[in-house]
Amino acid sequence: MTFTIPIDNGDALKNAETDSQRTLYPYVTGTSIVAIKYKDGVLMASDMGGSYGSTLRYKNIERVKAIGKHSLLGASGEISDFQEILRYLDELVLNDNMWDDGNSLGPKEVHNYLTRVMYNRRNKFNPLWNTLVLGGVKNGQSYLGMVSMIGVSFEDNHVATGFGNHLARPILRDEWHADLSFEDGVKLLEKCMRVLLYRDRSAINKLQIAKITEEGVTVSQPYSLKTFWEFQAFHNPTAGAQGSW
Amino acid sequence: MFRNQYDTDVTTWSPTGRLFQVEYAMEAVKQGSAAIGLRSRSHVVLASVNKAQSELSSHQRKIFKVDDHIGVAIAGLTADGRVLSRYMRSESINHSFTYESPLPVGRLVVRLADKAQVCTQRSWKRPYGVGLLVGGLDESGAHLYYNCPSGNYFEYQAFAIGSRSQAAKTYLERRFKSFNESSREDLIKDAILAIRETLQGETLKSSLCTVSVLGVDEPFHFLDQESIQKVIDTFEKVPEEEEDGGEAEAEAAAAPAEQGGAGDQDVAPMEM
Numbered sequence: 253m254t255f256t257i258p259i260d261n262g263d264a265l266k267n268a269e270t271d272s273q274r275t276l277y278p279y280v281t282g283t284s285i286v287a288i289k290y291k292d293g294v295l296m297a298s299d300m301g302g303s304y305g306s307t308l309r310y311k312n313i314e315r316v317k318a319i320g321k322h323s324l325l326g327a328s329g330e331i332s333d334f335q336e337i338l339r340y341l342d343e344l345v346l347n348d349n350m351w352d353d354g355n356s357l358g359p360k361e362v363h364n365y366l367t368r369v370m371y372n373r374r375n376k377f378n379p380l381w382n383t384l385v386l387g388g389v390k391n392g393q394s395y396l397g398m399v400s401m402i403g404v405s406f407e408d409n410h411v412a413t414g415f416g417n418h419l420a421r422p423i424l425r426d427e428w429h430a431d432l433s434f435e436d437g438v439k440l441l442e443k444c445m446r447v448l449l450y451r452d453r454s455a456i457n458k459l460q461i462a463k464i465t466e467e468g469v470t471v472s473q474p475y476s477l478k479t480f481w482e483f484q485a486f487h488n489p490t491a492g493a494q495g496s497w
Numbered sequence: 498m499f500r501n502q503y504d505t506d507v508t509t510w511s512p513t514g515r516l517f518q519v520e521y522a523m524e525a526v527k528q529g530s531a532a533i534g535l536r537s538r539s540h541v542v543l544a545s546v547n548k549a550q551s552e553l554s555s556h557q558r559k560i561f562k563v564d565d566h567i568g569v570a571i572a573g574l575t576a577d578g579r580v581l582s583r584y585m586r587s588e589s590i591n592h593s594f595t596y597e598s599p600l601p602v603g604r605l606v607v608r609l610a611d612k613a614q615v616c617t618q619r620s621w622k623r624p625y626g627v628g629l630l631v632g633g634l635d636e637s638g639a640h641l642y643y644n645c646p647s648g649n650y651f652e653y654q655a656f657a658i659g660s661r662s663q664a665a666k667t668y669l670e671r672r673f674k675s676f677n678e679s680s681r682e683d684l685i686k687d688a689i690l691a692i693r694e695t696l697q698g699e700t701l702k703s704s705l706c707t708v709s710v711l712g713v714d715e716p717f718h719f720l721d722q723e724s725i726q727k728v729i730d731t732f733e734k735v736p737e738e739e740e741d742g743g744e745a746e747a748e749a750a751a752a753p754a755e756q757g758g759a760g761d762q763d764v765a766p767m768e769m
Contacts, residue, residue: 351604353601353603353637354636354637358598360596360598364596364598391636
C-alpha cells in the first residue's frame with residue numbers, strides 16, 4: 253500500500269527525499285494479539301513470530317512488554333515501529349518516575365497517550381504501522397483497550413488484533429464472562445490461539461501468555477500448543493484428485 | 498526593609514546572600530487582601546475577602562477554578578495572578594487531553610514554582626508579585642500548597658496570605674490539628690471564621706467574602722451568597738451596626754520598590 257501526498261513544488265528530487273522518510277509499507281510484521289480481562293486483572297497472548305512478507309523469518313520476537321508498574325503493551329504489525337513506541341514509552345515512564353511523588357501513570361493514561369501519538373502520526377501521513385493492545389490494573393481497576401494505526405481507540409472486556417478479530421473474538425463473545433479464574437482465562441486464550449494457529453498462515457506454534465494484576469506483570473516462558481492433524485480428510489489428501497485439477 | 502545598593506536588580510546578590518527584589522516581591526503579596534486555604538482528608542476550602550476599589554466598582558476576583566479538581570486563591574498583584582491562573586488552566590487541560598486523567602496537583606505546583614524561579618534569574622524580568630494558594634485533589638488525597646514569588650512552594654494543612662493574614666493564621670494555628678478529620682461543613686465554617694479574623698471588628702457579611710470548595714465527588718465550585726450567609730448566621734448572633742462602610746479598611750500599600758519601605762496609606766491601583 254502506498255501513501256503518497258502529491259507535493260508540487262516543481263522539485264522531483266526533493267519529493268523523492270521526503271517520500272522515503274514516511275512509512276509506506278510494513279516489512280517485518282507480527283500477527284494477532286488476543287487479550288481478555290479476568291478476575292485478578294488482564295491476560296494477553298501472542299505468538300513469537302516475525303514475518304517478512306510471506307516468509308516466517310523471525311521466531312523469537314517478544315510482542316508483549318511491561319510498561320511501568322501498571323501496564324502491559326502488546327503489538328501486531330511492523331516490529332520496528334513497535335520498538336520505536338517502546339522507546340517513547342520508556343521516556344514517558346522515566347519522566348514519570350523522575351517526579352518522585354506519589355503519582356504514577358496508569359493504563360488509562362498510557363492508552364490515551366498512545367492514542368494521541370498514533371492519531372497525530374496518521375494525520376501527518378506517516379503512521380506507526382501497528383495495532384496496539386494496552387492492558388493493566390491500577391487501584392483494583394482492570395483496564396483493557398486498543399489503538400489502531402489510524403488512531404481508532406476503544407476499551408472492551410476482550411480485544412484482539414488482525415486475524416484475531418475475525419477468528420478469536422467470536423469465541424470470546426460466546427465464552428467470555430466476568431470473573432474468569434486464571435486457569436479458565438488461560439484455557440480460553442489457548443483455545444483462541446489454537447484456531448489462529450490452524451488458520452492464520454503467519455502464526456507459529458510458539459506462544460507467550462502475559463498476566464498483569466495489582467501485584468505486577470508476569471510473562472510466561474514460550475511454549476507450544478498441542479495440535480491435531482489426524483483428520484480423515486488429511487489422510488490421502490490426493491485421493492479425490494482426478495486429472496490435472 | 499530599607500533601600501540599599503544591592504536592590505536594583507533581581508540578578509544582584511547582597512553580601513549577606515539575599516536577593517532583595519525577590520523579597521520586595523513577597524512584600525507585594527502582603528499588601529493584597531486576605532486569602533485563606535484549609536484542607537481536610539477529603540476536601541479543600543479556599544476563601545477570600547472581597548475588596549472593591551471604591552463604592553462604584555465591583556470587587557476583584559481572587560479565586561479561580563483551574564480544573565474540576567484544582568482551584569487557586571491569590572493575593573498581591575491581581576494581574577500577575579490572572580496570568581498565572583491562565584497558565585495553570587492551560588497545563589491542566591493539556592494533561593487532561595493527552596492522558597484523559599486529571600493533572601496531579603503536586604506536579605502543577607512544581608511547574609508553577611519553576612516558572613516563578615525563572616523570573617528570579619533573568620535580568621530582563623521581574624518576579625511575579627503574587628502569592629498563590631493552590632488547593633486540589635489527586636490520587637494521594639487532598640492538598641493545599643502555597644506558591645511564593647521566590648519560586649518556593651510549601652504544603653500546608655491551612656494557611657492565610659495577604660493583609661492581616663496573621664490574625665487568620667493565629668486562628669488557624671489553634672485549630673489546624675482537627676482539620677484532617679473535619680467534615681466539609683466544619684471546614685467551611687472554619688474558613689469563614691478565619692476570614693472574620695482578618696476583618697478586625699468589621700461585621701462579617703456574605704457580600705464581604707467569597708468561598709469555594711472542592712472535594713472527593715465534588716468538583717470545584719463557589720458557594721452562593723445564601724449558603725455563606727447561613728453559615729455566618731450560625732455564629733453571628735446579633736448583627737451589629739456597622740461603624741463605617743466596608744471600603745474604609747485602611748490598607749498600607751507598599752509603593753513600588755524604587756521608593757522603598759512602606760509608608761503611603763493609599764491603595765496602589767494594581768493591587769488588591
